[in-house]
Amino acid sequence: MNITVATVTDQVFPLNVSEDLELENLKAFCEVESGVPANQIQLTFNGQPLNDDKKTLKEYGIKDGDMLFMQQGPVQQGFLPSQAPPMAGGAVGAGLPSFDFSNIQVPHGAAASSSNSSRLSAASSDNPAVIREMLLADPSALSLLKQNNPRLSDALTSGSLERFAQVLKEQQEAKAEQERLRLRMLNADPFDSEAQRLIAEEIRKKNIEANMEAAMEYNPETFGTVVMLYINCRVNGHPVKAFIDSGAQTTIMSSECAERCNIMRLVDQRWSGYAKGVGIQRIIGRVHMVQIQIEKDFLTSSFSILEQQKMDMLLGLDMLKRHQVRHLFSRLLVC
The missing domain is CATH 2.40.70.10 (Acid Proteases)
Structure with a gap:
């Protein structure tokens, strides 16, 4: 099922997870997306904090299309998301690699989810060698990387750690620059021409991503290779x-x-x-x-x-x- 996680810094990211996923494993996914350590993440659903890490999303009554609120630090009973204090500065996006793991399908069952969570947690390391070994050991992640990021995939399969580290660093810097532009857009005067241009570009990118996701779901054959006759x-x-x-x-x-x-x-x-x-x-x-x-x-x-x-x-x-x-x-x- 698809759920959405929002933070107090206006960061929003979708997750494709199983209803049998335990809360502690969901926090591991949120750690990869936000950069906040899993043990400092507090999730809230319908104004109520989720405190039992061993409960599954189904047991919490979370269904497909629901939204969770995430913040850093403990939340008291009845504490509303609108009253949540801001996260520690620099927590969002700090030290994350440019490869997006949010599209990896989570297998059903707690055991498989725990195994995937361990691998995803390792992805938060800044060490290119660790990221490279993790990708090479996971065929599904390697396949997604080849489809979504051909340049990094070519560097990975070239066998050169130096080339992989260079491409990874360039993409990390590009992602950091995009994040700076996004924050600038959020804090700028909405009537400023440059801010309006950035907002229009952000909307365009989201429309493209939504169009691609719909095509991958309903017309996956269009992403295959057509053989000449x-x-x-x-x-x-x-x-x-x-x-x-x-x-x-x-x-x-x-x-x-x-x-x-x-x-x-x-x-x-x-x-x-x-x-x-x-x-x-x-x-x-x-x-x-x-x-x-x-x-x-x-x-x-x-x-x-x-x-x-x-x-x-x-x-x-x-x-x-x-x-x-x-x-x-x-x-x-x-x-």
Whole structure:
């Protein structure tokens, strides 16, 4: 379930946790997010302090979408969040690494939660070697890091502690600068043009994050890698791997492939020109008719011969429509 934790310094962070999570383990998550030691964290729900660390969130009546209030130091019974004293200066965000652990899914069960909490508590260390070892030992965290922070992931997998420490330090400094700008925004005159610009930028970032979270939840396949579609065929009796591209207007072939297939002698240079798309390439000419064999089927096609083309052959929309080759897609081969 998703809950939200707010602090007296207007810091708000969401947590995805299990209803069976014990309060002491929830405090460990709050320690990672806020930098306040877990033994100094006091959580309040509906104006009532939560004092029993062994009780689960379900036992406290906390449900999906609820908000908890967090402060540093003990809270007396009936003490309202609006009366809470401010946290010690510099507690928020102090010494935290730039990697965000709030998206790590908490497994169900107290034993698994305790194990994850221990690893998350270790992340609060300033030692890059400790953070690096923790990430390398946790495949799920490594996968999240690769998706959300590719630059730090590349530094981690490079095997160089110096490079990892440098990238981590740069990102920590960038995060600290963002926090300073946020505090400046909160304390500035709301009618100041610079403050309004920072507020608009903060709203934009939150909208982007919300849009990405919704996409990851409802359309996770959009974050996967799309494989290019190729088929094996023969042109003039020579084996060629052809790329299927229904977005290409014409079927094309590289001059090197045309040489291998022994059809350069058929190029009509009256059809020379330039192909424009992502870039511009010179068209040497056109071969008006060549036989293509796809498994047991024999088809004919024309080719525009390009002077510099990395792909050997590209089957365009003209070829696909002419022969209505829907059956080709049942024979696609992934390279």
